[in-house]
Amino acid sequence: MTGQRSDARRNHARVLAVAETEVAAHGAQASLERIAREAGIGSATVRRHFPTRRALLNAVFAQRVRALGDLAHTLDGADDTRAALLTWLRELLAYAVAARGLADALSYEPLGDDTAGDSCGAVIETACSPLLRRAVADGSVRGDITTHDLLTLVVGIALATEHRSDPAREAERAFRLAVEGLDPTTA
Structure with missing residues (x-):
């Protein structure tokens, strides 16, 4: 992650923070679309940071x-x-x-x-x-x-x-x- 732009690092951190909350609430099947929405980014951005x-x-x-x-x-x-x-x-x-x-x-x-x-x-x-x-x-x-x-x-x-x-x-x-x-x- 060291070579990423600052906005990409922020997006990564935001997705991870939201994902932790969503996984805690909904388990491993937490909605990736909801994670993207809650993080304020598109689902393609989530998939770019976490392809699976x-x-x-x-x-x-x-x-x-x-x-x-x-x-x-x-x-x-x-x-x-x-x-x-x-x-x-x-x-x-x-x-x-x-x-x-x-x-x-x-x-x-x-x-x-x-x-x-x-x-x-x-x-x-x-x-x-x-x-x-x-x-x-x-x-x-x-x-x-x-x-x-x-x-x-x-x-x-x-x-x-x-x-x-x-x-x-x-x-x-x-x-x-x-x-x-x-x-x-x-x-």
């Missing part, structure tokens, strides 16, 4: 997703690898529940199929993988669990609970149930 819905969603979620990557890096040195992995997954889940649209964006962004290494899905997968590898290596997580399995679990819980009266509480309960299972000694 996926590009717009990646931009909307980029800062928080980078923070999740930073958290994973911090947790990667923890002694309790299972706790580190679960802490990170809980943070991802909390954000996916709070930031309406992230779970949708991840659900139609197949992991491993993305060529853009800076997409939300790629950043999240890259963040989770070392945490999972360490937990598997020390035997605190089953060896057949994949990053894709864990992210599918988080996305599924976020999508299943997003319209509940208290989505954060319901998501945490579902996550705990998935992690601890049906074993009565873990209740």
